[in-house]
Amino acid sequence: MDMSGGIQASLSGRYAVALFDLARDSNALDTVAGSLAALKAAIAQSADFKGLINSPVLTRDAAGKTIGAVASSMGLDPLTTKFLGVLAHNRRLSQLPAIVRAYETLLSNHKGEARAEVTSAHPLDSDQVAALARNLRTRVGRDVAIDAKVDPAILGGLVVKIGSQMIDSSIRTRLNTLAMAMKG
Template sequence: MSAIFQAEDFHSVETGGGISGGIQASLSGRYAVALFELARDSNALDTVAQSLSGLKKALAESSDFKALIVSPVVGREVAVKTVAAVAKSMNLDPLTSNFLGVLAQNRRLGQLSAVIRHYETLLSNHRGEARAEVTSAHPLDATQITALQKSLRARVGREVALDAKVDPAILGGLVVKIGSQMIDSSIRTRLNTLAQAMKG
């Protein structure tokens, strides 16, 4: 395994540069900060983000991959070999591939989903964006996403990166979380066109 990551990277990461103390407070946050800082120093922020996006999609769509990540009975050696194979098959960049290997070696694969979320937040902060978690009853198309980003940008005064999720249980409309703020029916009239398009 490459020595890009060292064990100390995940135990004593310095704060600074706008890094959230809340992220630093958790184990997954410290892993995310270490990955983010190495990606930044290697001019690979977007490349790593793309690889993490692929992993996020795999976690959502592959029950086998998710089982590997969350299972407490998968041995260290098996986990390391399996994630190496996954990284190769998904054409992940070297930094992300190595990072997955470190998680497996440290028996921390269960932290992967949280690490991805934290990395996305760190990247949005680095870009000066707000990050919004948007839950809709049906998948949003490109036109709806653009309309929502425009409305949210007008509300928060800066660009907004969306993390879209689907939950049929909400039936219609949107639930939007930006940091600690939740926007729901209070802005449905402002997003009326979008809400009507989603009802179908």
């Protein structure tokens, strides 16, 4: 498998590649992606869950049992549940957010998609995401998977990152540019 961007170079990348290979061999790429998306949302929404994966005081056994119970209550697939157990045993649960990002990149590459990180001041609805995906598809020439984030600090507009390209049409940037121009 061709690893672009040096994903295998990082610790989280090696774990993501291992999970991706197992999921591909089991024909469970999308199932695992769904479980990882649920974990990503749980990390973003729950301070307790974020504390669990970053806790240095939990023993391997306690972390394994706790993460197993969380996986069971979330209804995660068996492969992802076993993978979380391995992470707990190896004391690598803190790498989970980076592993999820690397897995998403691997899956997008496998599907021939580009990944776009889109930041907006307000949540985008499904119609807006679909329209943005269509517009970006014409720009980059292939399907685009959108990872939407909300940052009220940009005030309005969008910031789109695709690979090393960034399109910043945020009001914050426009105001900063105007302020710099007025200073002379």
